Amino acid sequence: MSDAPKTDPTPIPANASDNPAPFAFELKKTDGRARRGAIRTPHGTVQTPAFMPVGTQATVKAMFMGHVEATGAEVVLGNTYHLMLRPTAERVNRLGGLHKFMNWNKTILTDSGGFQVMSLAQLRKLDEEGVRFQSHIDGQKYHLTPERSVEIQGLLGSDIQMQLDECIKLPASREEVQRAMELSLRWAARSRQQFETMGGPAKGQALYGIVQGGDVGDLRIRSAEELGKLPFEGYSVGGLAVGEPQEVMLEMLDITLPAMPEDKPRYLMGVGTPDDLLESVKRGIDQFDCVMPTRAGRHGLAYTRYGKVNLKNARHQDDHRPLDEASDCEATHHYSRAYLHHLVRTGEGLAAMLLTWNNIHYYQTLMREMREAIEAGRFDDFYQETKENWARGDIAAL
Amino acid sequence: MSDAPKTDPTPIPANASDNPAPFAFELKKTDGRARRGAIRTPHGTVQTPAFMPVGTQATVKAMFMGHVEATGAEVVLGNTYHLMLRPTAERVNRLGGLHKFMNWNKTILTDSGGFQVMSLAQLRKLDEEGVRFQSHIDGQKYHLTPERSVEIQGLLGSDIQMQLDECIKLPASREEVQRAMELSLRWAARSRQQFETMGGPAKGQALYGIVQGGDVGDLRIRSAEELGKLPFEGYSVGGLAVGEPQEVMLEMLDITLPAMPEDKPRYLMGVGTPDDLLESVKRGIDQFDCVMPTRAGRHGLAYTRYGKVNLKNARHQDDHRPLDEASDCEATHHYSRAYLHHLVRTGEGLAAMLLTWNNIHYYQTLMREMREAIEAGRFDDFYQETKENWARGDIAAL
Numbered sequence A, B: 001m002s003d004a005p006k007t008d009p010t011p012i013p014a015n016a017s018d019n020p021a022p023f024a025f026e027l028k029k030t031d032g033r034a035r036r037g038a039i040r041t042p043h044g045t046v047q048t049p050a051f052m053p054v055g056t057q058a059t060v061k062a063m064f065m066g067h068v069e070a071t072g073a074e075v076v077l078g079n080t081y082h083l084m085l086r087p088t089a090e091r092v093n094r095l096g097g098l099h100k101f102m103n104w105n106k107t108i109l110t111d112s113g114g115f116q117v118m119s120l121a122q123l124r125k126l127d128e129e130g131v132r133f134q135s136h137i138d139g140q141k142y143h144l145t146p147e148r149s150v151e152i153q154g155l156l157g158s159d160i161q162m163q164l165d166e167c168i169k170l171p172a173s174r175e176e177v178q179r180a181m182e183l184s185l186r187w188a189a190r191s192r193q194q195f196e197t198m199g200g201p202a203k204g205q206a207l208y209g210i211v212q213g214g215d216v217g218d219l220r221i222r223s224a225e226e227l228g229k230l231p232f233e234g235y236s237v238g239g240l241a242v243g244e245p246q247e248v249m250l251e252m253l254d255i256t257l258p259a260m261p262e263d264k265p266r267y268l269m270g271v272g273t274p275d276d277l278l279e280s281v282k283r284g285i286d287q288f289d290c291v292m293p294t295r296a297g298r299h300g301l302a303y304t305r306y307g308k309v310n311l312k313n314a315r316h317q318d319d320h321r322p323l324d325e326a327s328d329c330e331a332t333h334h335y336s337r338a339y340l341h342h343l344v345r346t347g348e349g350l351a352a353m354l355l356t357w358n359n360i361h362y363y364q365t366l367m368r369e370m371r372e373a374i375e376a377g378r379f380d381d382f383y384q385e386t387k388e389n390w391a392r393g394d395i396a397a398l
């Protein structure tokens, strides 16, 4: 390694331990049940409620990280399942950690890998110890346990880590929901033990416990209460947005959130549409992640303050107007809808680049406006105005 | 159209006629046969020798145009064949011209469409009048004549336009080469007539004639001499890099260039590798275009001062070093080879984004360094040094 560059071209510390300020959450203000807060991690402050763009394979698809930062994002999510397969956690660690690897100096949250194992991996076998599976890429065998998941996340150097849990699809029987919830509680304790053994708290990192219990209210409450007895830095609500109607999800939040510690951040996993975010912030959620804005951007769909716009539609082919003339997104204000339509129709990569950027920008704008509304004590008004804008829909065709 | 934005968000004039400074070429300095010059168009000055990134479908694939500009590019190429199919020249014109459409305020050169018709279109039928074909996308029928090609390029509003010619594959018989060359000469005269009818010169636009003649020296010379009698603003060398060895191409340049007007820009179409550029500038070429840097970028290949690097190769998987530690390309100096390798292996869009940027940056750097070497009267030294760097090859694996 003698011809390595003398100076690191980026100012990113090799791993979180370079900056040992403890993880902290401050609840600054509430407006109804909506919460305005801030999370401090070794990689900066995350204003909440916050939306976390998904950077599955150490990249937010079709985005430069500098542009992700420019949208206002202060935290991105990395997927443990994908990263443990390629390039592997050990390799990322040798290369200085995930922050340096992907050139992102702000906060990173990683999931436990469990959700993707259940949706992507082959020949899964789950027991008390953990889950055995084969890679969907090359069939290689893995054994993911609560301890190994925390170990991987520690190797990646993520600031906020998740316990391994079992997330089941809905609908499911009460017995099945209860079994998975109870297993997840036992895994929570093992995860916490491993996290402390690895010195996570001293590095300023956080481990969140995950509330399970499907669509069964009393199981959700028991899960939340039991997890609350463990010293997690934050708590996630898992196992929602897995096929149930939005009203079931919101009902579960109404039941679950009062049973969760008030002084810890609350993260609703894998959610959601702009409307899901608005409804969930209203109920007291602080953090979100979802592939929706990035995936939609790769399929010609743009989120705007007036709802979703399908740029594949021929109505845009002669439309010289920008996607949203009031948007300050650098990605879209220089381009006509006709141009975006052309890029989508011809399958050009720039379509995904511009629309993903626009969508992340819209999501971040929505979060910022919600934060401002809570601060100003006018969340209910903001909620109404936002719903009205979405209901108005896109500008009329030319 | 009443709800159109009141102000254009970009400072781009709707079409070239907003700025009627005449097209001009200044030959500033020569060093051996290498030429240092400048082209003035309605959209700025192009320092020559110049490489023009290819923007086939009104986008340089996987690039933001702001980043194309940041590499030093002062002109990009648009493909008439692709644009006439989608979104159509008439539509681009209604939307304010190609510059505005694709958000590029510098010079645009368009080809005539003939080359792509011959390589992509279906059921081609060529006669004296022009070429009939069907779209490779939807089978729609088109008739491209010299007049229609100039008309399309005028609708697009490109600054530098090309005559329709017939470009044949090599090897070919002398008779076939001569027939195509003579047809191209007759089409040159018709193209010029149409260009003047449409007022191109008064708009500051240029039309280039195209020298044909395959690999037959005396036909090349006759083509160049005959074209020189027509008042083209510049001259292209076409029909090379179509399958012949590099030495044949360079021999043809040696024969052809002395027969071409000295006071007009000389554009070698569809060329080439960095070595092709170096050899051709040495012989007196002023302009180039090629898909190589952009296409290579989408296939995991990076051009550097020490030759081509295949980032798919496993030798990079643990390499923490940047692609080229001395490069000032914003695209690559923040990333390790290991990260670039990971992106290529996982098929992430960011791989194409970063490597295309790197490659365009390298091509522009090579052109700038050639311009500086000619100015300093040290082109031969630069030629030697550059060949030595390429021969040295990539840094040793870790």
Ligand SMILES: [Zn+2]
Binding pocket: A330, A333, A334
């Ligand atoms: Zn701007």
Ligand SMILES: [Zn+2]
Binding pocket: B330, B333, B334
């Ligand atoms: Zn930089």
